[in-house]
Amino acid sequence: MKNIKSMVDVTTIVGEPVxxxxxxxxxxxxxVSFGFAAGGGEFHNKAEADRENPPFAGGSGAGVMIxxxxxxxxxxxxxxxxxxxxxxxxxxxxNIAPELVKEIKNLIKNKTSM
Numbered sequence: 001m002k003n004i005k006s007m008v009d010v011t012t013i014v015g016e017p018v019x020x021x022x023x024x025x026x027x028x029x030x031x032v033s034f035g036f037a038a039g040g041g042e043f044h045n046k047a048e049a050d051r052e053n054p055p056f057a058g059g060s061g062a063g064v065m066i067x068x069x070x071x072x073x074x075x076x077x078x079x080x081x082x083x084x085x086x087x088x089x090x091x092x093x094x095n096i097a098p099e100l101v102k103e104i105k106n107l108i109k110n111k112t113s114m
Contacts, residue, residue, distance in 0.1 A: 012066070027072040033065045 015028035040058030068084040078098070 023076065025074040027074070028068060029070045029072060031067045031069050033067075035063045035065075037061050 012032055013030055015030065017025045017027045019025050038058070038060035040056060042056050070084055071082045073080045073082055
């Protein structure tokens with residue numbers, strides 16, 4: 001468990017920020033999945049039934065999977081979420097929502113001032 005704990009820290013999911021020459025900051029975001037399995041049993045057949053301590057067999061395994069999900073791009077005037085997959089419609093809508101709200105406010109403001 002100590003080894004697993006050392007693998008999971010904040011930078012595993014939200015990576016270290018990288019600053020570009022233009023001043024933008026790019027932060028990688030990943031999904032981390034862990035899986036564990038263990039099992040065991042004692043052998044019981046006629047020859048071993050007479051033994052005081054029958055033999056034991058066991059095994060265990062673990063796996064870790066890290067998938068990139070998106071990148072947060074922070075500039076002077078906006079924060080954008082760029083999905084790692086091209087078919088992420090919901091993430092794209094989240095990205096353009098602030099721009100849409102701004103445009104709608106401008107349209108309403110222009111209509112009321114006329």
